[in-house]
Structure formats: structure tokens, C-alpha cells
Amino acid sequence: MKNSLAKTPLYAWHIANKANMADFGGYLMPLWYTSAKNEHLSVISGAGIFDTSHMAVLLLAGPDSRDLLQLCFTQNLETCTGPKRGPLTAGRCVYGAYLNQNGEVIDDTIVSQTGPDTYLLVVNAGMGGPVAEHLSRNQGNLDITITDLTDKVGKMDIQGPAAAKIVKKVISDPESVLEQMPYFSFKGHFDPAAPGSGTVRLKDGTPILLSRTGYTGEFGFEIFLDPANIVSLWESVLAAGKEFGVTACGLAARDSLRAGAVLPLSHQDIGHWPFVNNPWSFALPYTADGKGFTKEFIGAKALLGLQHAAYTLSFAGFDLRKVSLPSQVTDLSGNEIGTVLTCVTDMAIGRSVGRIFSIASPDKPEGFNATGISCGFVKIKNALAPGARVLLVDPRRKIEVEIVRDIRPDRTARRPIRVMA
Numbered sequence: 001m002k003n004s005l006a007k008t009p010l011y012a013w014h015i016a017n018k019a020n021m022a023d024f025g026g027y028l029m030p031l032w033y034t035s036a037k038n039e040h041l042s043v044i045s046g047a048g049i050f051d052t053s054h055m056a057v058l059l060l061a062g063p064d065s066r067d068l069l070q071l072c073f074t075q076n077l078e079t080c081t082g083p084k085r086g087p088l089t090a091g092r093c094v095y096g097a098y099l100n101q102n103g104e105v106i107d108d109t110i111v112s113q114t115g116p117d118t119y120l121l122v123v124n125a126g127m128g129g130p131v132a133e134h135l136s137r138n139q140g141n142l143d144i145t146i147t148d149l150t151d152k153v154g155k156m157d158i159q160g161p162a163a164a165k166i167v168k169k170v171i172s173d174p175e176s177v178l179e180q181m182p183y184f185s186f187k188g189h190f191d192p193a194a195p196g197s198g199t200v201r202l203k204d205g206t207p208i209l210l211s212r213t214g215y216t217g218e219f220g221f222e223i224f225l226d227p228a229n230i231v232s233l234w235e236s237v238l239a240a241g242k243e244f245g246v247t248a249c250g251l252a253a254r255d256s257l258r259a260g261a262v263l264p265l266s267h268q269d270i271g272h273w274p275f276v277n278n279p280w281s282f283a284l285p286y287t288a289d290g291k292g293f294t295k296e297f298i299g300a301k302a303l304l305g306l307q308h309a310a311y312t313l314s315f316a317g318f319d320l321r322k323v324s325l326p327s328q329v330t331d332l333s334g335n336e337i338g339t340v341l342t343c344v345t346d347m348a349i350g351r352s353v354g355r356i357f358s359i360a361s362p363d364k365p366e367g368f369n370a371t372g373i374s375c376g377f378v379k380i381k382n383a384l385a386p387g388a389r390v391l392l393v394d395p396r397r398k399i400e401v402e403i404v405r406d407i408r409p410d411r412t413a414r415r416p417i418r419v420m421a
Contacts, residue, residue: 008053009154009227010234019250025125027054029251036252037347037372043218043257044348044360046245047160049237050254052222053230056128057149058121060135064142065117072098072138073111074275076285076295081184088113090196093184093213096283098134099299103274103306107131108266108283110213112186115195120209122155122222124266138298153190154230158237159220159257161360161412162244164421167210167221169240170233172201177210178421183414186211190224202233212417215254217261219412219420259376260346260408262314269312269341269377276303277383278312279405310379312341315390315401316356320345320372323394329378330391332400338380340392347372349408361410374399375407 006027014021019030030051032039042048060068070077075096077088088094093112097105107127112120123131128150135146158166168174177187177200188200190209197207202225209224225233238246255265262279264270270278284303285294293300327340349358350370357364378390388403412420 006054006151008051009230010051010053010156013231013234014051017248019248022251024251025054025127027125029054030248032250032252033248036250036256039247039249039253040256040347041359042245042247043160043216043249043253044358045160046247047158047162047166047220047241048216048247048249048253049234049241050157050159050249051234052155052157053151053153053227054125055155056123056125056131057153057155057224058123058128058132058135059147059149060119060121060144061117061147062142062144063117065119065144068135068139068142068144069111069119070295070297072135072298073109074099074283074285074297074299075111076293077111079285079294082182090115091185091187093186093211095184097270097275098131099275099297099303100134101298101302103276103299103302104272105266105270105275106134108264108270112209112211114189114209118194127266152227154225154227154233155222156230156234156237157214157216157220157222158241158246159214159216159218160246161219161420162241162246163218163220164417166237166241166244166246168421170202170236171208171210172203172205178417181212181417183212186213190226202229202236204232206233208233214413215263216257217263217408217411217413218257219415255342256344256346259342259344260349261411261413262407264377265342273379274303274306274309275299276306276309279314279377310338310381311383312377312379313384313403314377314405314407315375315392316404316407317374317399317401318351320347320374321397321399322374322376323392323397323399325394327392327394329380330393332389332391334391337382337390338378340376340378342376343374343392344376345372345374346408349373356407356409358408358410360412373407374401 189197214220329338
């Protein structure tokens with residue numbers, strides 16, 4: 001473990017609480033504290049908190065900011081929010097990616113519009129520089145300022161069905177703040193000088209940006225604030241959430257939760273291959289007939305001109321066994337057909353009466369016991385229909401898995417806030 005690795009403001013807390021630390025994106029980050037399984041389950045049944053201050057943050061400001069995003073970002077900002085596909089406006093966020101000219105992923109991102117001409121871009125650890133360079137390289141004469149706020153913004157996530165109940169205990173005027181806050185929206189700002197910064201404050205007066213987003217598939221929030229105040233907030237949330245079983249969670253639980261929710265890990269499940277034939281087609285601005293795009297953007301021509309591209313498909317196993325990486329995918333006859341991108345175990349799910357249930361499923365059979373199911377993503381040469389069986393093969397074992405459209409059922413991320421608060 002190199003001493004040159006970066007540390008988040010919560011590093012000392014992690015060490016004091018005996019976290020198992022590892023290098024992730026150039027940062028020393030907690031993998032787990034006492035049990036990755038228990039941390040995973042806490043997010044499904046109550047709440048978990050995650051240190052995400054390692055994520056890179058960029059600020060795009062200027063009258064031509066939207067034009068640059070329309071060129072570099074996969075989503076069409078005029079038709080990307082809500083069920084009716086409305087435009088991105090102040091207070092709303094959208095998920096998408098930045099592609100190169102070959103249609104390959106540079107990184108994925110959540111873009112939040114913070115004002116008429118300002119946008120907050122959250123990308124992966126270590127990617128602030130490369131994404132800022134990509135944007136700058138394509139800026140041309142556009143009137144824009146790109147500011148890298150990496151390590152200047154503290155960030156923590158609270159995820160799980162009890163998240164809103166806990167947040168209500170640590171912010172001022174919670175009823176007003178949480179009213180009318182749909183999925184992929186936000187309120188407030190961490191910068192005291194920014195418009196809207198006073199909209200959401202902690203009880204001690206600290207301004208925060210509270211975003212109804214996350215990376216687990218479960219209901220929750222991402223919280224942005226001055227890094228000097230994050231340790232205090234972290235400890236306040238743990239105290240406020242004690243009655244709900246809130247747990248500090250590491251990257252292992254985040255990985256298993258996101259895979260069970262069919263969410264990709266950039267540079268692993270998406271990366272140096274064309275961004276097509278995968279579960280995340282909603283991040284591309286397809287026309288109604290699916291044969292074109294509603295705008296021009298970097299990488300679009302390459303994607304539309306493809307003659308053949310590999311398929312990235314989600315899978316679910318039949319027990320908790322998983323394979324190590326790298327691993328191959330074969331058909332049931334042993335013919336190699338692809339590679340395994342992600343393989344983890346979602347310990348909140350199990351199979352019964354021919355289908356997958358979660359511990360959160362309201363219709364789970366009496367006596368249901370979630371024994372855990374391996375899940376993740378494979379990249380294969382040709383399309384396979386849901387229900388198809390393949391083998392995942394590493395030097396130790398072969399496991400049979402099923403191609404599926406979805407994995408962990410009854411996720412809570414999109415539930416109305418009035419129900420969860």
C-alpha cells in the first residue's frame with residue numbers, strides 16, 4: 001500500500017473504526033468494517049452510509065455550457081428527465097457518459113444543473129483531469145469555464161429505505177426540503193456563494209447540496225458539503241440513524257449492491273469498447289424507432305456505423321458461488337463465447353418457486369431465506385435471450401448462470417419520497 005495514495009477527510013475515522021482499507025482510484029478507501037454481508041443487508045433493510053469523497057467533481061459554468069454538454073455528453077439535455085422526457089432544468093440531474101470518437105466510454109457521470117448556465121459533473125475517482133481535458137479539447141470558441149473541484153468538496157451517501165427518516169433528523173426545515181423531491185433531483189448547494197445555497201442546511205447551519213441519487217438501487221441521497229464538515233455530518237448521521245440500524249459501509253457492499261441493481265462500474269463493465277448492446281441504452285438519445293439519435297454528439301457516428309459489437313448482458317446465478325476475475329464465459333458445451341466483467345454476490349436475494357425474491361419483496365414466500373445469489377455482467381460475442389444459460393469459468397470452478405434483464409427485485413430508489421419519509 002503506497003503512502004502516495006490520496007485520503008478522504010474521513011480517513012482517520014475509517015482507521016479508528018478498524019476498516020479494511022485498499023487502493024481504489026488512487027485513494028485509500030474502506031472495503032468493509034466488520035462484515036461486507038451485513039453492510040449490504042443494512043442498505044436493503046434500513047440504511048447504510050458511504051464515504052464517496054473520492055469521486056471527482058467538475059463545475060461547468062458559462063453561457064455556452066449546455067452546448068458543450070450537448071456535444072460531449074450522451075444524453076440529450078432537452079429530452080432526458082422524468083417519464084415524459086422533459087428538459088434538464090435547475091434542480092434536476094441525469095446519468096450518462098462521455099465517449100471518444102470511436103464510441104467508447106471515457107467515463108460515466110451524473111450531470112446536475114445548478115443554475116441557468118452552471119452544471120455540476122460527478123465522475124469517477126481519478127477521472128476529473130481526463131474528463132476536464134476531454135471537455136476542454138472540444139470547447140473550441142465556446143464561452144465556458146471548467147473548474148476541477150476534486151478534493152475541494154466532501155461527499156457522503158446515505159442509502160436505504162430509512163434514509164429520508166434519518167436525513168430529517170440532521171437538516172433544518174426537513175418537511176419543506178423533502179417536499180416535491182423526485183428521483184434524480186436535488187436541492188441546495190454546498191457553496192455559500194452559489195444561488196440556492198441556503199435552501200438546505202444542516203442543523204448547525206452548514207449549507208449542503210442534497211441529491212436524490214445514489215449507486216445502490218435503493219432509496220437514498222448523496223450529500224455534498226465543505227470537506228471540513230463531513231466528519232461531523234458522518235457522526236451525526238450515525239447517531240440519528242441508530243434506531244434504524246444505520247451502518248457504515250465500504251466499497252465491497254457498494255459493489256455488490258450496484259451489481260444487484262444492474263448498475264455498471266466504469267472501466268470494468270463499460271469502457272474501451274462501443275457503448276451499445278448493454279443494459280444502459282437509456283443513456284443514449286435514441287429516436288423513437290431506435291435507428292438514430294435525436295442529437296449529434298461525439299461518438300454517435302461510430303455507434304450508428306457499427307456492423308457488429310459485443311453484447312454486455314446481466315446474469316444471475318443459482319447460489320452464492322462466484323468466480324474470480326479474469327474469467328471466461330462458455331456455452332453449456334464448453335465453447336468460449338466471452339468474458340466475465342463483474343461477478344459478486346448479492347446476499348439480499350435468493351431463488352424460490354422459480355424466481356428471484358429479495359428480503360424486501362412484499363410477496364416473498366412464507367419462510368423465505370435469502371441465501372445469496374451471484375450476479376454481474378458478461379461481455380459476449382452474440383446476443384442471448386433472457387433465460388439462456390452459460391458457464392462462468394475460472395481456474396477453480398465452473399458455475400452455471402442465467403442471462404436476465406433484472407436481478408434484485410423490489411428495489412426502492414424510485415419510490416415517492418412521501419412514502420419513504
